[in-house]
Amino acid sequence: MSESDSPTIVKWHSASVERARGCVVWFTGLSGSGKSTVANRVDELLANLGTPSFVLDGDNVRHGLNATPQILAQRHSTEFAERFGLTFSSIDREENIRRIACVAELFVAAGLVTLTAFVSPFRRDRDLARQLVVERGGVEDFVEVFVDTPIEICETRDPKGLYKKARAGEIKNFTGISDPYESPNHPELHLAGGSKSIDELANEVVDYLRKIKKVF
Amino acid sequence: MSESDSPTIVKWHSASVERARGCVVWFTGLSGSGKSTVANRVDELLANLGTPSFVLDGDNVRHGLNATPQILAQRHSTEFAERFGLTFSSIDREENIRRIACVAELFVAAGLVTLTAFVSPFRRDRDLARQLVVERGGVEDFVEVFVDTPIEICETRDPKGLYKKARAGEIKNFTGISDPYESPNHPELHLAGGSKSIDELANEVVDYLRKIKKVF
Numbered sequence: 001m002s003e004s005d006s007p008t009i010v011k012w013h014s015a016s017v018e019r020a021r022g023c024v025v026w027f028t029g030l031s032g033s034g035k036s037t038v039a040n041r042v043d044e045l046l047a048n049l050g051t052p053s054f055v056l057d058g059d060n061v062r063h064g065l066n067a068t069p070q071i072l073a074q075r076h077s078t079e080f081a082e083r084f085g086l087t088f089s090s091i092d093r094e095e096n097i098r099r100i101a102c103v104a105e106l107f108v109a110a111g112l113v114t115l116t117a118f119v120s121p122f123r124r125d126r127d128l129a130r131q132l133v134v135e136r137g138g139v140e141d142f143v144e145v146f147v148d149t150p151i152e153i154c155e156t157r158d159p160k161g162l163y164k165k166a167r168a169g170e171i172k173n174f175t176g177i178s179d180p181y182e183s184p185n186h187p188e189l190h191l192a193g194g195s196k197s198i199d200e201l202a203n204e205v206v207d208y209l210r211k212i213k214k215v216f
Numbered sequence: 217m218s219e220s221d222s223p224t225i226v227k228w229h230s231a232s233v234e235r236a237r238g239c240v241v242w243f244t245g246l247s248g249s250g251k252s253t254v255a256n257r258v259d260e261l262l263a264n265l266g267t268p269s270f271v272l273d274g275d276n277v278r279h280g281l282n283a284t285p286q287i288l289a290q291r292h293s294t295e296f297a298e299r300f301g302l303t304f305s306s307i308d309r310e311e312n313i314r315r316i317a318c319v320a321e322l323f324v325a326a327g328l329v330t331l332t333a334f335v336s337p338f339r340r341d342r343d344l345a346r347q348l349v350v351e352r353g354g355v356e357d358f359v360e361v362f363v364d365t366p367i368e369i370c371e372t373r374d375p376k377g378l379y380k381k382a383r384a385g386e387i388k389n390f391t392g393i394s395d396p397y398e399s400p401n402h403p404e405l406h407l408a409g410g411s412k413s414i415d416e417l418a419n420e421v422v423d424y425l426r427k428i429k430k431v432f
Contacts, residue, residue, distance in 0.1 A: 016256055016271070017263045040232055047233045052268060054326040055232070064318035064348065075344065076310070084311045094292070095300045102281035103319055110270040112326060128291065132280065 021137045022052065022112040023214045024104045025205060026129060028120045028184060029147030030176045031162055032154030034193045034201070035117040038147060041202035042115055049206075051215045053113040056100060065103065066096050088173060094125060101129035108133060108141055113214055121181045140212050145205060146184045149193030151176050237353045238268070238328040239430045240320045241421060242345060244336045244400060245363030246392045247378055248370030250409045250417070251333040254363060257418035258331055265422075267431045269329040272316060281319065282312050304389060310341060317345035324349060324357055329430055337397045356428050361421060362400045365409030367392050 025042065027035040039055050046053040063071060069085030076084075086092040097120055107114040120126050130142045154176070155163040166174035173179045184190075189208055191201050209215040241258065243251040255271050262269040279287060285301025292300075302308040313336055323330040336342050346358045370392070371379040382390035389395045400406075405424055407417050425431040 017259050017269075019263075043233050047235075052326075053233075054322075056322070060322060060325065061318075064321060065315060076314075077307075080307055080310065083307065084314075091293075091296055091299065094296065098292075098300075099281060099315075102277075103322065105280060106270075106272070106276060106319065107323075107326070109276065110323070110328060111268075131291075 019111045022108045023141045024133050025115045025143045027117045027145045027147055030154045032157040033147040033149035035147050037198055038201045039115040039117040041198050042205045045206050055115045057117040097125040101132045105133045119175050121175045123182045144184055144187040145189040146187040147191050147193045153194040235327045238324045239357045240349050241331045241359045243333045243361045243363055246370045248373040249363040249365035251363050254417045255331040255333040257414050258421045261422050271331045273333040313341040317348045321349045335391050337391045339398045360400055360403040361405040362403040363407050363409045369410040
């Protein structure tokens with residue numbers, strides 16, 4: 001990017017490494033549907049196949065990139081924490097998904113199969129994520145995976161006790177209970193989360209990635 | 217993360233792939249000092265060595281993750297764009313660096329040598345970046361590289377015509393002209409940006425990474 005007239009430097013330019021793009025595998029579904037579990041199993045399978053991959057989920061973005069005001073206030077001013085911390089308001093959830101999509105696109109540019117596991121209940125947000133990723137590459141760079149598990153099963157699992165709290169009214173705006181979940185109209189993959197084993201579901205994803213030549 | 221009582225699913229847990237962490241190579245220095253150029257050359261050298269790496273710089277975060285209000289307004293509401301778009305105010309520059317550090321940490325967790333090239337003029341911000349990265353791994357995961365190029369040389373290069381505009385008063389708060397640059401006190405690497413070739417500088421970085429066993 002820089003050119004220099006400095007006599008000591010003959011050539012002063014930046015060359016970018018050309019990389020094959022990875023892709024985003026965007027898991028969407030209710031809390032408890034199995035998104036993270038399947039994503040992590042796919043991650044394992046890809047690691048065994050030698051395909052670079054990574055899982056982005058609540059565990060690794062909630063305390064960092066998309067931290068709440070409370071978490072940010074531990075290291076920043078109150079003004080800063082209030083301005084940039086993300087709550088669960090509608091506009092903040094939109095920003096939450098936007099940041100994740102932008103980061104996922106960077107991982108794709110770095111060549112990784114990037115597995116994202118977030119409820120992401122709104123079509124508009126998922127469509128924006130798709131747009132942000134494909135416009136820098138191609139349509140095959142975004143794979144939407146609907147983990148379609150009946151809410152009764154999700155509620156039985158309830159790994160974090162969230163459904164119970166939502167039913168008791170302790171959590172407001174809970175997807176599937178008091179807030180809508182908009183099913184994908186045309187996901188690249190539609191997984192029957194309630195009736196198959198994790199290995200079966202994960203293998204469906206890997207087979208699809210093989211078909212579109214993101215895994216060899 | 218989830219456990220199920222569903223009879224069709226024998227084992228329902230998520231396993232995370234254990235990965236060797238990469239590291240952040242955090243380039244800091246004046247505009248025109250050669251940060252991006254050296255980072256991109258290191259990226260090339262690492263690619264040739266088979267070490268996974270990636271460059272985070274203004275080119276790939278400015279239009280996405282850390283977009284300005286103007287850019288965000290193209291796809292989001294005015295309220296959204298104003299709330300989350302980053303300007304060049306002091307607090308917004310702090311958030312700019314924080315988001316980059318969080319993303320860099322995710323890349324490190326994914327196993328990549330992550331080369332960041334931002335002016336990052338304030339010690340406090342660079343120290344926060346270091347803290348965010350090392351607390352999830354080890355002290356060897358953050359390598360601060362001071363690209364120490366005399367401002368006279370940077371100004372001669374002036375690849376984007378920014379110094380000219382800053383001198384003319386068209387850009388306010390320009391690092392090195394009207395805003396301070398705080399040199400690192402104890403950077404892991406101190407590069408003589410004005411008197412060596414890019415290849416020499418890039419090889420100093422690669423040699424250091426080899427020494428701390430981030431490159432083989």
